[in-house]
Amino acid sequence: MITMNATRSRPPTMGDIAARAAVSTATVSYVLNDTPGNRIPEETRRRVLAAAEDLGYVPHASARSLRTGRSDLVLFAMPATTLGPLAARFFGGLADELRALGYTLILHGDPESRGAKAARAWAALRPAAVIAEGRRLTPTAVDLLTGAGAVPLALGRAPRRGVPALVLDHCGMGRTGGLHLIDQGCTDIAAIVPRAPVVKEMGEERLAGVAKAAEGARVRRTDMDGTPEDAARVVAEWAEQGMPDGVYGYNDEYAGLLLGALADAGVDVPGRVRLVGTDDLPLCGMLRPRLTSVGARPLLSIGEVAAHIAALVSGDADPAAPIRAWEPELRRRESS
Amino acid sequence: MITMNATRSRPPTMGDIAARAAVSTATVSYVLNDTPGNRIPEETRRRVLAAAEDLGYVPHASARSLRTGRSDLVLFAMPATTLGPLAARFFGGLADELRALGYTLILHGDPESRGAKAARAWAALRPAAVIAEGRRLTPTAVDLLTGAGAVPLALGRAPRRGVPALVLDHCGMGRTGGLHLIDQGCTDIAAIVPRAPVVKEMGEERLAGVAKAAEGARVRRTDMDGTPEDAARVVAEWAEQGMPDGVYGYNDEYAGLLLGALADAGVDVPGRVRLVGTDDLPLCGMLRPRLTSVGARPLLSIGEVAAHIAALVSGDADPAAPIRAWEPELRRRESS
DNA sequence: TCACCTAGCTTAAACGAATAACCGGCGCCG
């Protein structure tokens, strides 16, 4: 039951609880936190808890973190590549698991800023840890964060030795896709690299993986925008300069656009061209032919990832050891 | 240039800056905040700023908000429906605009919890505002938030009078889709309602919109899971009990699954069945036939939404007035 | 009888930043 505070001006504090329960604020703190080693009898404890409930007390996270010097925040920096269902589910699950460990996961929204500027905004919240794409954790940013007591955690690749990283093996994903195409007898493989500045680097890593897989086969690079028009242009160019017999589409979305453009051009998939995407999005099951895709099979449960983050924060884990959380895995469907 | 703090134990504070610049912390505060009405000469100002730069100073958001009583945080509660590209772009843009106004937008990750429990977690951060789906802002939650000094902002629909809301007119979206199908001559329309507990309610509102549009035509409700298997089941049932000539697919994803299942069953779209989705995702351009979809045309720019939020926080806007930010708009393609 | 212990609290000092109130010295005016 929440009774209305008469003044309405100020949220109730531990002082208000103390006054109502006729004890000191220290006692209130001991009771509310159930501080180990405290010696508060059941009767007093009940009085305090009742007063807190009556007043609708909510602890003041800032005051607490100011006093204790640490905060329970884990900052997830909004990835530049929009949060797909995969990433969203990962975020949601991680939030649950971290909450169970006493942390609060938060997504910080400023997809474009990086380096010192971004790190300053993150560090102002004095989070326990900051999870951000590797390319955004510049050395300066890492210094700022560690200086502010936050553990940096790179997504994708560590910006330098000693910085913990949740690796997502882009090269390995490209390699998995490339190996499959080779297996299917492809000898002329086109690998899509997106033109958008942010994802371009990922595309190049995946291209490198494809190239590594294709021992004898030809591998050519094809740059593309993420629009239906550009997909049509790419297919038209292929028709003119020689159609590849295998396409690694970088992404399910790029592959989906290409699939549409190939259909429009009357090119048979997989008969004439075999097509592979990446991410294993639900989209794959909607397209006809269904899209073969390189998915990420979890090696670590989200709970294990959360536990590792907690260990990094408390200093119990080796920061230099990269965390392999996923492994590329081919999901074969009809497009190849 | 950031010099390494010798002890590495504690992030630099204003006290450290004060010592280095040989002034008091008050002076440091006046300089760093450029407090209006302060009278600090240029020379001293430079000394302080140089010291701050040298030490790599980052303000302590908790300490500041504890002292001032307000925080610059705007909390966006993670929607239960995974953040699609549309929502993600909205979030990113809002973060930018709010930052320009001095606020920090943050996504709080606990998609399932609601009511008092969720509100408690949000209120602990003493944010300036909390944006959450209407159904999660129970009256208790609203009381808790306003008690903690936070402005609640409902997404979708206000939980009760007087609570500000960013309305997304689900009923209108269904109506727009339904009207289009009627226009195309459909007389037997099936409207999909998802079975997942969270989005079910949205589905029912959209269904109501379809029903409102179809004056003479028959409108039937079809429940469906978001899986390819269930889409196949739905199509099989239709084949048995009579195929509708128009389908409002709730969502582009549900519509996409249905489109695939219809193709598998040899049903011609749009010849035999006309199909309409909602959200206007990029997916629509990948499918063949391309998917007609009801999109959300912005009536307010993201900047205007941000400005409105700021006005609500400062008390300059009427909380009771719902904010119409989007308007349903049909994007006709080949599937209808 | 008195030292000593323990349960059950309270007191008080932080944490980092903001800010109202004050203060010494100099210039200027009447």
Added chain:
DNA sequence: CGGCGCCGGTTATTCGTTTAAGCTAGGTGA
């Protein structure tokens, strides 16, 4: 020459919480 105002700062208090240290009453052992 006394007082006022302003420049360039400083001092001290406050926000809500945690936590080490202390304190009191009652019990216990020697």
